[in-house]
Amino acid sequence: MIPGPFLLYIGDKRNPLDVKTSRGLATFRRADCIGELRDADCPVSLGLPRMDVREAAAKGARSLVLGIATSGGRMEEAMIPQVLAALDAGLDVVSGLHQHLASEPRIRERAETLGRQLIDVRAAPVNLKVGTGAPRAGRRVLTVGTDCAVGKMYTSIHLADALNASGVSARFRATGQTGVLIAGEGVVIDSVIADFISGAAEALSPAREDDVWDVIEGQGSLFNPSFAGVSLGLLHGAQPQALVMCHDPARPHMRGLPHMPVPDIAACIEENLRCARLTSPHAEFVGISINGSGLEPAAARDLIARIESELGLPCVDPVMTGMDAVVDRLLARFPAA
């Protein structure tokens, strides 16, 4: 487990999407977040007090969380002195980067000398098995998306919460570094060896005979040429009866790929269904979840109404409308036994 409370790293990041792991903790584990570590001229804030590592330690922080995205998941040179300072101040360090903390000799040596923990959330679990696609019992709903970072984790957490609030047991199954940090468990699926993607998804949501829903966090997009392999393996391994499509209407093109257009929601639904049916022959969509934070409220409401009318599925914004329309559809289509 990750020792909280946390100091959240932002550094010099200027794109809000680049701090999405720090932001996820600030949103879903707010009580565990003491402050944010950011450069003086950094325009991005999570609304937490800005403080340095010593101040955070004095206020009770136990971990510095490198909750940011970097190119290829590598540690940036500017981060290293901050990590060393955190270790010196008495903090453990938690990272969601692909590059493991101990791969940097200065960090490894300092942590060993001081007896601090280095926790890599993306360290792949051992003893994974290759997936089989064999039919298994249980109720599973997977969030998928038109792109990465469009709200699949937010939608999944809100959907699990809404199901539980309506009296139907559900558990959030995390597949990304942010989700794993929030839930305290899960598998960072983009970090497993490629042969084991679907097997990791099968292990994350094993067969179960009760009526509990596993709400599985999706990753990437079948239309994102960087990560579609992860998305497809997760889709096959999750073997979901129900799917929710997530979409950010403000995205001008696929994230970081100006040459790639964002796919049409209907086309993305069709492609996900075609692929899902390899292991879940009757898979169906039970809703669409948009991230309307980049729109005026009236424009978001208009968009939701238009999507519902065009696609014949409930459309929600987890923050603005809540998840009830999707919960109703899910429970109507898949009543308890």
Next chain:
Amino acid sequence: MIPGPFLLYIGDKRNPLDVKTSRGLATFRRADCIGELRDADCPVSLGLPRMDVREAAAKGARSLVLGIATSGGRMEEAMIPQVLAALDAGLDVVSGLHQHLASEPRIRERAETLGRQLIDVRAAPVNLKVGTGAPRAGRRVLTVGTDCAVGKMYTSIHLADALNASGVSARFRATGQTGVLIAGEGVVIDSVIADFISGAAEALSPAREDDVWDVIEGQGSLFNPSFAGVSLGLLHGAQPQALVMCHDPARPHMRGLPHMPVPDIAACIEENLRCARLTSPHAEFVGISINGSGLEPAAARDLIARIESELGLPCVDPVMTGMDAVVDRLLARFPAA
């Protein structure tokens, strides 16, 4: 580089597909293969002299190659004493398993004590980048398949050889452990971290301005629920103008998955085209390659004729008919500049 000549491990394997890496070396690097190490009652042979490690060393072998498939790519207990004996006899040890040789303490310690090399072909390259799908120059043909182990590597090697024989420069780009052992280079794509599948494929076949064809070995199948994520990431990253579909007509069901039927060739072509076009908008098939070794010659000829007539594409068996019909189609569709 892998030090030859080789002693090829077969052990107790009874399924010919389980020794495909050893078989690939015996086929394409025959002159480098001194013998095979197999149990006395093992029915599978590569047609090489059966010998133990000391005899192989005496005859000049420099490496024992664990060229077999095991469940999940793990080392089996029965292999460990044989590896230790090989190290004692003076051989290096080469493995295509996911589980690295040095992860077994007895093997690591013996190799260190004796100063022998442990070579894991599946060790992922460092410094991979995430793929982008950005259009790049160059001529690329990718083999894909209805399942794994249906002849994609054989087809790729034979196609590269046939192109070179016809005066068109081509190079085989290996993506599996057998191909990498045969070619002496490449990337074992199912062993990279999942986020880097398409990036690894992009790095393996970078932009080039000449007329040389990169003949890229495919992996798995979009219809195999164990490995489809690898297949999709490779398809996106390879960004092929041309595709060749590989198929084993004797396969009763997807390999190791009795609950999964083998897809129809036409459906598999359609699905590969749809997915390929995300990064290569004009991708097209230039042929079909069957593995007719499980059929009578007349039945294989009938099947080839029927596939050609039904699908309107050249159909070959690399061993029985050679690759000329596919080469002709490829060069007609993509003439040199």
